[in-house]
Amino acid sequence: MIFIFLGMFGISVGLIFPTISEAQTEQKTFVTHTGGVITTSGEVIDPVYVESTMEFDPMEYLRDFNYGKVSTLPDGTTLREFTIIAEDDKIMEVSPGVFYNVWTFNGTVPGPTIRATEGDLVRIQFINNGSKEHTIHFHGIHPAEMDGVFEIVGSGGGKFTYEFRAGPVGVHPYHCHVMPLEEHIVHGLYGVFIVDPKEKRAPADEMVMVLNGLDTDFDTENNFYAANTIPFYYQHHPIQINTNELIRVYVVNMVEFDPINNFHLHGNLYHYYPTGTDTVPSFYTDMITLSQTERGIMEFEYIYPGKYLFHAHKVEFSEKGWVGIFLARDNPSKPIEDVDYGS
Numbered sequence: 001m002i003f004i005f006l007g008m009f010g011i012s013v014g015l016i017f018p019t020i021s022e023a024q025t026e027q028k029t030f031v032t033h034t035g036g037v038i039t040t041s042g043e044v045i046d047p048v049y050v051e052s053t054m055e056f057d058p059m060e061y062l063r064d065f066n067y068g069k070v071s072t073l074p075d076g077t078t079l080r081e082f083t084i085i086a087e088d089d090k091i092m093e094v095s096p097g098v099f100y101n102v103w104t105f106n107g108t109v110p111g112p113t114i115r116a117t118e119g120d121l122v123r124i125q126f127i128n129n130g131s132k133e134h135t136i137h138f139h140g141i142h143p144a145e146m147d148g149v150f151e152i153v154g155s156g157g158g159k160f161t162y163e164f165r166a167g168p169v170g171v172h173p174y175h176c177h178v179m180p181l182e183e184h185i186v187h188g189l190y191g192v193f194i195v196d197p198k199e200k201r202a203p204a205d206e207m208v209m210v211l212n213g214l215d216t217d218f219d220t221e222n223n224f225y226a227a228n229t230i231p232f233y234y235q236h237h238p239i240q241i242n243t244n245e246l247i248r249v250y251v252v253n254m255v256e257f258d259p260i261n262n263f264h265l266h267g268n269l270y271h272y273y274p275t276g277t278d279t280v281p282s283f284y285t286d287m288i289t290l291s292q293t294e295r296g297i298m299e300f301e302y303i304y305p306g307k308y309l310f311h312a313h314k315v316e317f318s319e320k321g322w323v324g325i326f327l328a329r330d331n332p333s334k335p336i337e338d339v340d341y342g343s
């Protein structure tokens, strides 16, 4: 069957990605997450016999915040309504010539970054258009029946409405909570939920980084790591920022299998607010360590223009894709080529 799958891609994308056949030189037999036996190099993984592919732009995701459809209730409460649709049949090219079957919330991994202010009423219409059962489990404070664990939402159009007050202030993950949980998470059913304080944080250039990994050969070890899904993306496409401007990064660790991840920033230190729940930073550092679903808010400014790495200081992770670059510019009108990178 894998050869049928490859044949289909050969027709649809073989001309665009000629390396796909070269990646298949060393064939091994694997048991997939769902119990199927396949023979593959592990470079093309989890064959799902559909031709859909997925476009995902990590640069667009980085600063894309979804505030929902906003209205005001008679008692003055702000209501924010969202629609989230789960699917589990998309194919994503995670690295040149490497395809992976992603399970998605609203078509992307991670799903949309949902944003509300503390105390807002959040209403999420969840539709499961996948072939498996799924839910949305939000971290945060809410009634038990809104926890997305026991209220399983059936495949093929099942629906559930999650409704709760946004809180506490901070940055929280949301993810599917159907067993086997590891499988539903590593395939991509997660996203970020930001709760802003009523008094607002200081103005800043804000961005979201979800640290994630991909197990492309089903051995419960990650083959690729990334900030925002695509390995090495921000190294090849540096994130442009301005010097002397506050940068705020909402960072969430969703790596499975490996017990820790971390975030090292070059040429600078950042104030770090664990979970984002306090207004006073707990650390001033260039390095934090994060276990599964640990998250927080990093704030920093660059004084000197130039190119600065950020990456996992667990070097295995950075060498497998979890590495990026901030390009700090002192004059936004100056062409990128003229930015002095320093030594």
Ligand SMILES: [Cu+2]
Pocket (backbone or CB within 6 Å): 133, 134, 135, 176, 177, 178, 184, 189
């Ligand atoms: Cu699921």
